[in-house]
Amino acid sequence: MTPFCAVVDWGTTSFRLWVLCADGTVLAERTSHEGMLQAGSNGFQATLEAHLVALEVDAGVPVVICGMAGSRQGWREARYVETPVDVRAIVDCAVPVPAAGREIRILPGIAQRDPAEPEVLRGEETQLLGIIDALPADALVCLPGTHSKWIELVDGKVARFSTYLSGELYALLLNHSILRLAIDESARVSPQVPEFLDAVTTAIANPAQIANQLFSIRSSQLLGYSDRNGAAAALSGSVIGLELAGVMSRHGPLADVHLVAKGELAEPYKCALKAAGASVHLHDADTAVRKGLLFAASTFWPVEEGRQRRHAHPG
């Protein structure tokens, strides 16, 4: 099958590329750690082209990119669109990368210019674009990660959003704090162990005590009340519970939550959200971002034009 476009989710520390047919069929896929930080040294164009050459994608195939490649420290700045905004507007505000040897466009992020609650996101807007047709006009969308984003849709528009640095907090505490002595390096978080939901509900019930709750993961081991097996789950549950406490302090009790997550985050968040009383609608994050990027590509290069372009540049 003929490639229609290549799409890239280019984060701070990760790079993910798919080569797609016009109907969304995935022809090829590449992932690497060449995120913005590394590509900033090696060159964004060189990084991108190396992957495309490896997949034998010719110069007539255009590329759409979302994420940190569009930040000020990235390849080419794609300025934030501003709330309230229909997420489809990011397509209109995409920025072309000139003289790249092929058609390339970078999608912008979204900013909430409120001095009391300043917020920015890049990448999550494209995941949202990918599922927007499946969402009701009013919805609460949770996109967990290093910096978890919670987006409030009102009348089909991104009305407000907020960020919780839960994933970063988890990683810092796991790898660098006193809690590393309490947790096996090989630990994987299982939301099935009781320590996970215990920690979620404790953090929701009393988020003010989080700095004490976290320390108790260590002290309960020192005094023989717990072992190392449940410690990673207790840490994860504490951090996710704190995030949910924050969301509930803003939105009140949780009802329907659209969870856009991939593999290892989907299950813990789903369990925690259910424990907090939410009805969870799960969307795969990779599928979502790919669909969002394809939607943008189809708008930029309507399929007929796309075909002509490739005929004109056989590569």
Added chain:
Amino acid sequence: MTPFCAVVDWGTTSFRLWVLCADGTVLAERTSHEGMLQAGSNGFQATLEAHLVALEVDAGVPVVICGMAGSRQGWREARYVETPVDVRAIVDCAVPVPAAGREIRILPGIAQRDPAEPEVLRGEETQLLGIIDALPADALVCLPGTHSKWIELVDGKVARFSTYLSGELYALLLNHSILRLAIDESARVSPQVPEFLDAVTTAIANPAQIANQLFSIRSSQLLGYSDRNGAAAALSGSVIGLELAGVMSRHGPLADVHLVAKGELAEPYKCALKAAGASVHLHDADTAVRKGLLFAASTFWPVEEGRQRRHAHPG
């Protein structure tokens, strides 16, 4: 003047030694980074003796130690005494270090053996011992640090205590998180800048939002609402405010608080506590631990006996 004893506050990453007269006069002082972790490799006895030799302290001078040197991973385990306990009991439960070539005793920490709120401390008990005569029988004592301890005295006894990993959280976020991009390396926290108390009161008012409040230090800069100058103060205020929110969720509104702190922590905690409505009574942490150790030494070796001992071992 003749040295009566040497006393050591031996933490996880720090070593502090004073040579004292019987009346508490400081004859000499040494500080280094040879905490438990480093001394564990180099040898506790070799580390201690190197400092004593450098100060020409002869083998007839006894030594009292508090802190992590008494932990299971330390020099010799001094098992926790348990709450509720008169802090003076730590003197009775000190552990001698045999065959060390001089008289050495290590003071124990305190444990709260409550599965719902397991707690341990080592080192802070000796600071408390140093100020116990200046405290009312019922008091709330705050000992800020990497792991801040809050001790509740009831009828003159340590009834309960709790730990908040505030200092560790601050250091991790400052040095390893996205916030490092928002904060100058040379930043020193000044509680005088408005960002400090703003962050304290915000965290106290809504601790559930702390993971969002922390991220906003970065996003408010990205959107031009704040600059780097106040960012370290905002981070410090957020973390201290969260700790105070935790304490108030446990104890209710703050009244008299005995703050046992040294230099750079004293001022921020004092300002934050006042903003939270507390009446602050400040005690210097170094003086407190030295007095606690001297009290122990004076009990182990009543001054007359101490003098005889030194005559018997001219060194």
